[in-house]
Amino acid sequence: MATQEARHARGPDRRQQPRSWDDGGHRGNGQAGDERLSRALGWFSIGLGLAELTAPNAVARLIGIPEDDSNRRMLRAFGMRELANGVGILAQPRESGWMWARVGGDLMDLAFLGNNLRSDEAQPNRIAAAAAAVAGVTALDVLCGQRMGQDGGEAQGTGANRLWSRHIDVRQTVAINRKPEEIYSFWRDFRNLPQFMSHLERVDVQDDRRSHWVAKAPAGRTVEWDAEVTEDQPNQRLCWRSLERADVDNSGEVRFERAPGDRGTILRVEMRYTPPGGIFGAIGAKLFGEEPQMQVRDDLRRLKQVLETGEVTVAEGSMAITHPAQAWAPHTQPAHTQPADSGR
């Protein structure tokens, strides 16, 4: 039911512009060349991966690092990574994400080589040569990734542009078999949001425009911020943004459109997060964080469940417990089933 569309966030704010739902169809002329380069890099990944997997000792000798167990293990692991990467590139040669994975791998390789310089058995000349080669390939990977990202156009939002932006942007939509008025008033009471937004712990409403949000962060921490409503067109559109000194700058917009044939409501959500730490923080969050598109898509699925059925759908096997579809262990309780019922 939920569909997704990623959008990158650099440049002027497109929210003010007329919206096109199918832009990004045309591609630049350099595309064939980029694809050739990307394929070549894909085969390079596979070749290197096979060598690392099957002949780690020879590779270790070649790049001048000690042939010990730990290095053999590392090289084999790198080999698996290269193989996966290479297959990914060849399977989806237009998807720049794979190229950025290669860049990540290159950085790991450089770190690994640097680390080995400290070993007594290392051959610094060979390591330096290997590092120079990796750096060269890295430059090629970055170039290729960037060009593919640009070809993909703004609307595709994957790859370079999305990675190099300071923001995380999410755009999702869901059809709900309820009237816009009903959904709007549920959402307008921000205290309801934690019922379906899994990362929110609670929202305290301070007055008609202001609220205080508490969200879960990695490693059991929480992040908090004050938010205010910036636009409120009842039953149509609702916008909010965090105020100064927020742990995570963010803003959101939700639109409530009557579905054709009076078949409920099409809900469109756009959210933007700006993680602390500027561009590096954002890149870190994108590389290592949860997939925000998927998270919001799941949130909207739960919203639909809560509004249509009065509860969040749960199956024992869909929850993180040790024995998948088996009945519930006596001491555990599903954390997110309780609030779902209280909101109605």
Added chain:
Amino acid sequence: MKANCWYGKKDMRVENVPDPKILNAHDCIVRITSTAICGSDLHLYNGFNPAMQPGDIVGHEFMGEVVEVGKSVQKLKVGDRVTVPFPISCGSCLSCQRNLFSVCENSNPNAAMAEELWGHSPAGLFGYSHLLGGYPGGQAEYARVPYADVGPLKIPSELDDEQVLFLTDILPTGYMAAEQCDIQRGDTVAVWGCGPVGQFAILSAFLLGAERVIGIDRFEYRLRMARETCKAETLNYAENDVHHALMEMTGGRGPDAVIDASGMESHGLGLAGAYDRAKQAMMLETDRAVALRQAIMAVRNGGVVSVPGVYAGFIDKFPMGSVMNRSLTIKTGQTHVQRYHHHLLERIQKGEIDPTFIITHRLRLDEAPHAYQVFNDKQDECMKVVLKP
């Protein structure tokens, strides 16, 4: 409680597991009094579903007594005797409101996984893999039933378990298969697969006005039941060229409607069978479709192909040219049990249908692993196994 758990290909084990609990306000807990093994459970048994995890409780044909209800349940109370439809349906989404219960938009918590494979997610099902929700199944002593006001059907005390147990799946499945055929008085219908669903499809086709029904299988005991109990004509595909025989029987016109009641493990003979088996083994196609292809080729111009048999993924050599050029209609779907079970219960009460004739084995839940083997290998003329917890 005791439950029959899947551990791998041909590896079922009855184990002690924690009792189910009410997790949502619309849930109820059913103490199971009868449960059955479905032909589609054999797809799991034979390892065709990659979304199974060791320890999963299987089973989706079960009935029993309500022993606990969530605080928002209104229509059921403790002590009610119910059959539980195998699709889990919320009753409130657009699909449920259109009586398309098996494609409920809310009941699969793992919808994202199903969307990857199928584009959209259907309903969650009991005991039928994590792709369809990861709900524990009903080959157990107890089961948690979500949306208790929507699914379970109250059963009057004068009816035995065995008379109504198949309202949970196979009787409505056979009925929907026949209903999809849009049968006109005097029609001829051919049914591939004379297992329990095939038998009920034959019965239903007659109930809905067919003049001739032809059952196709290779097991003589199944053909005998189709002939003697369900009054069908029969064809043994191991002994006959099915297409040729059907054309002969229908004057070259072909049956008005065809039903594929065998599904993705349909058995093929000769080159075509070997071809599909090899491709399935190499993961080049997930589903064998011998019966479906044959059915499409046989049905008359403008006829209906009804597919109650379960398919999971992709099939090869699908004769789309025959479908298009000959104006065929394909109708299929997991059964919308809640759409049919009231009506079928009435027919059972009136004595128009007695589904008990297909039961050949009555065993204890403890004996489930053995029962799967017997059913799968068609030993001992096995047609349908009912297990008592």
